[in-house]
Amino acid sequence: MTKPLLNLEKTEQLRSHAAQTEHPRELIVDVLRAIQEENGWVPDEGIELAASILGLSPLQVEEVATFYDKIFRHPVGKKVIHVCDSICCWSRGGEWIVQILREKLGIDLGETTSDGEFTLLPTCCLGACGEAPAMMIGFTLYGNLDAEKIEAILAKERSGGRP
Numbered sequence: 483m484t485k486p487l488l489n490l491e492k493t494e495q496l497r498s499h500a501a502q503t504e505h506p507r508e509l510i511v512d513v514l515r516a517i518q519e520e521n522g523w524v525p526d527e528g529i530e531l532a533a534s535i536l537g538l539s540p541l542q543v544e545e546v547a548t549f550y551d552k553i554f555r556h557p558v559g560k561k562v563i564h565v566c567d568s569i570c571c572w573s574r575g576g577e578w579i580v581q582i583l584r585e586k587l588g589i590d591l592g593e594t595t596s597d598g599e600f601t602l603l604p605t606c607c608l609g610a611c612g613e614a615p616a617m618m619i620g621f622t623l624y625g626n627l628d629a630e631k632i633e634a635i636l637a638k639e640r641s642g643g644r645p
């Protein structure tokens with residue numbers, strides 16, 4: 483038997499929340515995040531499940547899923563590195579930071595390391611322009627990046643976040 487995309491308790495909790503919400507569309511990201519937390523990413527069946535929980539069409543859910551770059555529609559590594567490619571980071575060496583990450587991880591943007599640990603993705607402004615160049619791993623923001631700092635961050639993240 484295949485594992486459900488979302489456990490029954492969570493599904494019912496979200497369904498009941500949606501039923502009490504005037505605009506269930508506001509919950510699309512929450513439902514997609516719940517599905518992603520259990521599966522690592524959101525397959526097509528996850529879009530259909532979210533639509534059925536919220537009483538929306540799969541297209542309405544898909545529109546949000548593809549717009550929001552923290553929802554993954556393809557399998558990703560255990561940790562996703564979002565490296566900022568917006569103007570402040572770009573003007574402060576963002577391209578060089580991407581190059582360092584590509585070399586250290588041995589992958590290109592959009593790819594996952596062979597050990598399944600990291601996926602490297604470009605992202606728009608992370609709201610940390612004052613600390614540009616910046617990247618985010620999971621929910622942790624890292625700024626003022628340079629080669630040395632990236633080396634230390636990757637080592638820490640590889641060891642499960644322990645310093």
Ligand code: FES
Binds near residue numbers: 570614615
């Ligand atoms: S431009 Fe990179 S954090 Fe804002």
